[in-house]
Amino acid sequence: MNKSAVRSEESRQSSSLPSTYSSSSLNSEDEKLALLSDINALQALFPGVTPKEETPLIKHPNMTPAVFSKKFDYVMGIYRAVGVTFKGTRVGPSTPQWLLLTSFVIQQNASHYSAWKDRRDVFLQPSRLLTSTRDAFMAENGQQCCGDKSDSLAKVIQEWLPAQCDVQGPTGEYSVWRAIRWELKAMERFALMNPKNFQAWHHRGEMLREALMHANSAVTGSRSAFDGYLLTCHNMQFSDIDERVFCDAALDDDSKNYHAWLYRSWFVHSFPFLLxxxxxxxxxxxxxxxxxxxxxxxxxxxxxxxxxxxxxxxxxxxxxxxxxxxxxxxxxxxxxxxxxxxxxxxxxxxxxxxxxxxxxxxxxxxxxxxxxxxxxxxxxxxxxxxxxxxxxxxxxxxxxxxxxxxxxxxxxxxxxxxxxxxxxxxxxxxxxxxxxxxxxxxxxxxxxxxxxxxxxxxxxxxxxxxxxxxxxxxxxxxxxxxxxxxxxxxxxxxxxxxxxxxxxxxxxxxxxxxxxxxxxxxxxxxxxxxxxxxFTVSDRENVAAALPPEVYAGGDAEAAALAQQQSDDCVKFFLEAELQALRLARRLFVEDDIRRKYWKHEMNIVMNRDYV
Structure with missing residues (x-):
């Protein structure tokens, strides 16, 4: 299937949605994120579910619980209530509602490790992801888009659920690289808004690691070979998942972001052709x-x-x-x-x-x-x-x-x-x-x-x-x-x-x-x-005999004279370098107030030749 065929398929998928679905994507990433703050949409997704309260700490019954917003409590309550059914990788098929719920949870708490893990469990398993697409939702729950809350729910589904064609390759089968491409793009704003959040960076890396584990080394050996593989088998290019662009965006905002530098280093070393x-x-x-x-x-x-x-x-x-x-x-x-x-x-x-x-x-x-x-x-x-x-x-x-x-x-x-x-x-x-x-x-x-x-x-x-x-x-x-x-x-x-x-x-x-x-x-x-x-043991003894440490206490002149008297070029070079180093350490002892103790220690090392 070529690119034009994929675009036609995407148009066909979108045309089966209500009018609110077929509208163009929101103008800004912030507007897209704001959709996940709409509790009406979440209520429409789980109409019969009662939020489950957090289990109190039995060991500390008198501890005052943390107070969160009503919106936060509601989202987390729904997550606790339905999580037992969908958590993990062996509990059976996922649903679009479950995948959307992880987005709502991450919007409320971007550091929620379990929510990020739940998303990966869906995206990296073909059977679970294909039952969690926008198309799967419409096939099973199209009637939910009717009513007072249909507009907000439709927008959430449009922006936060992948279409089936988004995660399928040219043959119509599940494509791990296309799934990763969609997820990296969808969750990009979370990472940029939370640049010091470990979970957001870890999630991106884990998605790519999983795909690379099953990639043929011959395919990833060169840029042209990998591009050819992605185009033929997944109808995409390496530039679609080139995380260097994302890292640059993060570093433009904070040029010393530890997570961004660490992630960039990992990424370029994971694709050898980049180096x-x-x-x-x-x-x-x-x-x-x-x-x-x-x-x-x-x-x-x-x-x-x-x-x-x-x-x-x-x-x-x-x-x-x-x-x-x-x-x-x-x-x-x-x-x-x-x-x-x-x-x-x-x-x-x-x-x-x-x-x-x-x-x-x-x-x-x-x-x-x-x-x-x-x-x-x-x-x-x-x-x-x-x-x-x-x-x-x-x-x-x-x-x-x-x-x-x-x-x-x-x-x-x-x-x-x-x-x-x-x-x-x-x-x-x-x-x-x-x-x-x-x-x-x-x-x-x-x-x-x-x-x-x-x-x-x-x-x-x-x-x-x-x-x-x-x-x-x-x-x-x-x-x-x-x-x-x-x-x-x-x-x-x-x-x-x-x-x-x-x-x-x-x-x-x-x-x-x-x-x-x-x-x-x-x-x-x-x-x-x-x-x-x-140096051999004999060399060290010759150095000590030529210029004993106590000579340095008498000043540089005597030490310099003794160094010049040496006939062994190696010993002479060493003593002259040692004298220069000691002079610099003494100067820094005076000038570098903050590290004065450090320079005193360095002076003692050089004078006593404690290099071991």
Missing amino acids: HPPSWDSLLGGDQGTEDKHSELHAAPFRSFTVEEDWLHKCLQPIIPECPLSDELTSTAKRILHDCMNNSAWCHRFYVFEHDLIVPLIRVIPPQQTEEAKLILKRLCECEMFYALQWCAYEPCNESSFVHARCVAVLHQAVAIHLCLSSHEDAPHVFLRDDEIIQVAGSSSLRHMNLRDKLRWGAFLETFRLLLCQVNVLSDVITPRAEEFRSGGEGRDDATISVIRKRRSQFLLDNTHQVYTARYRCLFTILEYMWRCY
């Missing part, structure tokens, strides 16, 4: 249509960081070749552009970058292209780190962008260590395809201990290339901008005050120490990883 990474060929520059920015991935190994003064006009440029995953990264970039302090968007972006770009690419590295893979993975991480650092330059008081930049650099270090170790193993390409999660700095895996026996110092230091680059950028580029912002704020000049008002927060002036925190965390990451994973 397909670029191919190795496109990353290697084999795609002739790839833009210059992407072909640079195979150019010189290192780049210098330059602040883009017109960053707001460039921040949406993709960091990878065109692919579904690039679309998701661009979506987060738009959220960050709207509010660069939206930590939810930063977290989602990093999760997608790590789990859906870097890790999958590592597991499909061609054995003969390991060296090229190292370069490409470094360039991907470098592009993403520079993206975050540009936001650090734009807003030097934003902790989210600093954390993101550091996490990307740490991810690159973990990837580089894996590739270096694997290059000395019998089958590195096999190892990279296993299910082991990439360990970040501080890994306690035996494979990552005593690395000095496995990697020469130069190769190990190279794995910290992005972290060291970030430390330099923070020190040479971002810190001066933060200090300029701070000094302008202290002088209260018109330009700075204008910036503060534009960015909406006086908090920014009190948070310029974020850049020093970021520098410290980068250095501490290096120190911790070297101490725990690279």
